[in-house]
Amino acid sequence: MSFRILLRHEAILTLILVVALAVLAANNERFFTAANLLNQGRLMTEVGLIAVPMTFVIITGGIDLSVGSILGLSAILVGVFWKWLGLPLPVAMGLSVVVGTACGIANGVIITRFRVPPLIATLATLALFRGLAEGISQAQSVRGYPKWFFTLGQGDILGLPTQLWLFAVVALVGFFVLRFTAFGRAVYAIGNNEAGAAFSGIDVTRVKLWIYAASGFVSALAAVVFVSRVSTTRSDMGSGIELDVITAVVLGGTSIFGGRGLVVGTLIGLCLVQVLKSGLALSGVKGDGTIVIIGAVLIAAVLISNFLSRFTDD
16 A cells, blocks of 8 residues: 555544544543643553564564563563662663563574464463463562662653653654665565565565564563552553554554555554543543453454555556
8 A cells, every 4th residue: 555545544543532532522521632642642651662673574464462561571681680689770771671672682593583373473472471470570579779779660750750751762763764775675575575675686584673672672672661650560551452452553554465564554553542532531431341442443443544555456
């Protein structure tokens, strides 16, 4: 699909977002307030961070189901390295990010070197990394972090949550790389025709390794933010977050078949999901009802995208 059609999908998604904002704001006066919107920004940051590299992953025709488990493993390791091993907290944070990156590289190696389908490979590592997190933690949580550590997850810079600035940097880097670099063009080429990309001189293995490594790196970065925001570490952190991430990416117009997608679309999809979660909760809709509505919106967006694609081809 051409860039023009992707923009049409994004335009429709933006329209849905605007309508949702208007309806929810009219339904509850607490929804469209600065305090609530900033709080929702804090809550969506971890999903948003992981959704940026996930966009790259899905554009190549892959999937990474292990991101939530990498987040959980990295989160528990922050506490283990600091509290149990006595390392300085900045060192513990850095090491946990290194471990998360290594997990992403392991995914990439399994997928590229051993030719295991991404769905199967990351489904297996989802269980592996989660099991490691639970085994290391032994169902114990770590608390008592120093006050400066909470600046990342609970602080503000120039009136905006600190983690939103971090998210903005990651999103801008992802947008620039995908849209304006040779690496980004290689990502699209692999998603459209992997064999053709290889014959044209693209090092498919190297590109995929970088993408899965980035997915692990950002998942670990999200883990540090998560721990800072909730003030504790538990092995079940990030459980199910991969579903929220994939929902935001697919809702934003990225094709699960590969070759199509934009970081901008992912950001719009992320905002729409978070808006629906917040607004429906304030309106008294229970969790099950919220899931049903978000699922309906996702189906509608995919159907509209497919319709526009066929219309354009004709």
